[in-house]
Amino acid sequence: MNHAAPDAFTSLYPELDAGALTAFAAALESGDLTGLPPARAAGAQAVRAAAVFTRGKVTGACGDLLDAALWRHTGPGPRPAVVMPSPWTDLGWTAYVVQAAAFAARGYDVLAYTARGLGRSEGQADFAGPLDVADGRRALDHLLERTAGPVTRIGFLGVSYGSGIGQLVAAHDPRVDAVAALSTWGDLGEVLRENSTRRAAAVQALLTTAGRAHLTPETERALENVLANRDTEGSLRWAQQRSPFTHVKELNRRRVPVFFSHAWHETLFPANQTLRLFDELTGPKRLDLSIGDHGGPEATGLLGLPNRIWTDAHRWFDHHLRGAANGIDAEGQVLSEVMWTRALEPAPTWPSLTRHVRRLHLTGHGELAEEPEAGWTAGVLCGVDTPAAVADAIVASGYAEMAGRPKTYPAGAIDPTVTAAWAAAPAEDTIRVRGIPRLRVTYRAANSGSTFVAYLLDLAPDGSARLITHAPFSDLDAPPDSLISADIDLQATAYDIPRGHRTLLVATARDPFYGDANLPRATLAFTSPEPTPSYVELPLG
Structure with a gap:
């Protein structure tokens, strides 16, 4: 459990x-x-x-x-x-x-x-x-x-x-x-x-x-x-x-x-x-x-x-x-x-909070880009805890946020050997995220039953990051070694990403806030097929 x-x-x-x-x-x-x-x-x-x-x-x-x-x-x-x-x-x-x-x-x-x-x-x-x-x-x-x-x-x-x-x-x-x-x-x-x-x-x-x-x-x-x-x-x-x-x-x-x-x-x-x-x-x-x-x-x-x-x-x-x-x-x-x-x-x-939507595509170079790129694979290792968690504790983390101390993910905390991450170019101006971000991504699961958690983060120039929003996803029915398409809404947000900061998308297979369907040490292989490219959509105010 x-x-x-x-x-x-x-x-x-x-x-x-x-x-x-x-x-x-x-x-x-x-x-x-x-x-x-x-x-x-x-x-x-x-x-x-x-x-x-x-x-x-x-x-x-x-x-x-x-x-x-x-x-x-x-x-x-x-x-x-x-x-x-x-x-x-x-x-x-x-x-x-x-x-x-x-x-x-x-x-x-x-x-x-x-x-x-x-x-x-x-x-x-x-x-x-x-x-x-x-x-x-x-x-x-x-x-x-x-x-x-x-x-x-x-x-x-x-x-x-x-x-x-x-x-x-x-x-x-x-x-x-x-x-x-x-x-x-x-x-x-x-x-x-x-x-x-x-x-x-x-x-x-x-x-x-x-x-x-x-x-x-x-x-x-x-x-x-x-x-x-x-x-x-x-x-x-x-x-x-x-x-x-x-x-x-x-x-x-x-x-x-x-x-x-x-x-x-x-x-x-x-x-x-x-x-x-x-x-x-x-x-x-x-x-x-x-x-x-x-x-x-x-x-x-x-x-x-x-x-x-x-x-x-x-x-x-x-x-x-x-x-x-x-x-x-x-x-x-x-x-x-x-x-x-x-x-x-x-x-x-x-x-009306959302004026328009900006689509950023997941690429094989770990970037969020304007154009799609097919044919790449990014692996995520299952059964391993990572620093990319929703919060430190139910309720208590929210009181820290209200006091002006939101959870900070330190530089280098996102381990590329057990997670997948994609970063956009530094923002030329403040990005006003308003509404419900959406993620479409394809991945291959070696086993029947799989889970991942997607986090949208604000990555500062010093390498530290703060959570904008997130959502989990599980597939419980696909046969082993099949491609799975996930179309999910991340949780609603109103967040200003400052000029010079990057939008960072991270995917992990384990978060203590959620029960997962993965087998330990299995791998989820994220990809972007040409007919159905993987992307994240940012609702902008």
């Missing part, structure tokens, strides 16, 4: 201060502000003056009691409401306590609850399955039964796990008027397997970071089967039911407004599968894309610090639930943070 060791994962939210969040919740309940920082104490006082905070239990599906907290206004006037299913963490609803209180202070009735099987909630974690959808609807019932006045419009907001639940509840419950889904997924099958390649480290992280969670047998079996490389079809059937993409027609039928946030170098839920859902949505929609990894871009907002993702989530609900003319509907569908300038670029639609 080729996946990262379980010890590498402890939490998907390493920056969250559980003690501070718990203390804030206690202050909301008791009114005792002792020990809180001045700003946090003032916030608690303001919320207590506006709404009544209570802890309680929501009776979910099968009678399971779900740990919850309610912010309720006592006046009889009509109000919007927000329901917040928890992330995949033992913290449960407490992860939302600051942001839920902020919504309450702005006039919303709010219910935050811990998803089944997590934290102090009963039941077994269904990973956004039918039980979780039923729980979300029961949580909404619970909120509506306890409001003092009529509820005008309703939103579901979640981070990570809660974001998938929120989308699925909105697809099944016509009472939901808007969704905010942060660090979310669209197609869970692609989270498990990307281009037929097992995303082993991501699945291992989901299992390990569940902590003391109780998983349904079906969920545990589906995730463990990915790691053990068995019953692929069963795991994909399990994932399909839990994919908002499967239910996009229901969301579109009511034109539910959906706000997404995502990180470019997301290692848990890769961006393209969420973008595919985003493209299919026909109602009002917005996508904020940021430097970092899963949960990182919105983490500071969970702690109550200034955060543009949470600012936009509030503006999204203010507009679609309260009718506020705050301009968010006129700002375009996409806002992307560019690596590594950190410039924020709005765009009217996702496709």
Whole structure:
């Protein structure tokens, strides 16, 4: 089994201060502000003056009691409401306590609850399955039964796990008027397997970071089967039911407004599968894309610090639930943070980020060239670790990126004896890569079953390189010693390659983030047949 060791994962939210969040919740309940920082104490006082905070239990599906907290206004006037299913963490609803209180202070009735099987909630974690959808609807019932006045419009907001639940509840419950889904997924099958390649480290992280969670047998079996490389079809059937993409027609039928946030170098839920859902949505929609990894871009907002993702989530609900003319509907569908300038670029639609496409051909001299070249072979040795890995660790590498310390591949790290590499000429001006790069390549595999990972890198004049994007590919069916054509999308990106730097494409047969189908010491022979030349396409802004 080729996946990262379980010890590498402890939490998907390493920056969250559980003690501070718990203390804030206690202050909301008791009114005792002792020990809180001045700003946090003032916030608690303001919320207590506006709404009544209570802890309680929501009776979910099968009678399971779900740990919850309610912010309720006592006046009889009509109000919007927000329901917040928890992330995949033992913290449960407490992860939302600051942001839920902020919504309450702005006039919303709010219910935050811990998803089944997590934290102090009963039941077994269904990973956004039918039980979780039923729980979300029961949580909404619970909120509506306890409001003092009529509820005008309703939103579901979640981070990570809660974001998938929120989308699925909105697809099944016509009472939901808007969704905010942060660090979310669209197609869970692609989270498990990307281009037929097992995303082993991501699945291992989901299992390990569940902590003391109780998983349904079906969920545990589906995730463990990915790691053990068995019953692929069963795991994909399990994932399909839990994919908002499967239910996009229901969301579109009511034109539910959906706000997404995502990180470019997301290692848990890769961006393209969420973008595919985003493209299919026909109602009002917005996508904020940021430097970092899963949960990182919105983490500071969970702690109550200034955060543009949470600012936009509030503006999204203010507009679609309260009718506020705050301009968010006129700002375009996409806002992307560019690596590594950190410039924020709005765009009217996702496709509009790409103005034109530049095709660079793979050649036998290790170059990315304007013209194709046939008849060459470049070998890649299987079963050997190389420095060309996606990241050093799930989630943690993304926090380093946000701090301005992206992973650097040192000069000479790309070993030509075990990898294949192709470099373009130095850029005469900044190359603005915007969108989804695409790779077409042909290779010969000596054995049935093969895997490679392609990395697009920014190679500096000093020989160091930084990751722009990547994607894995596996062929599981071709007979031995056959030519295999791979046409794959690399993960979406917004990256500026500076003047004088080179675009570098690297192919390896092994990456600890993925399960591979190769036999140890086998060789993959990359080539470029004349009828179907090998190339990479760069989407340029």
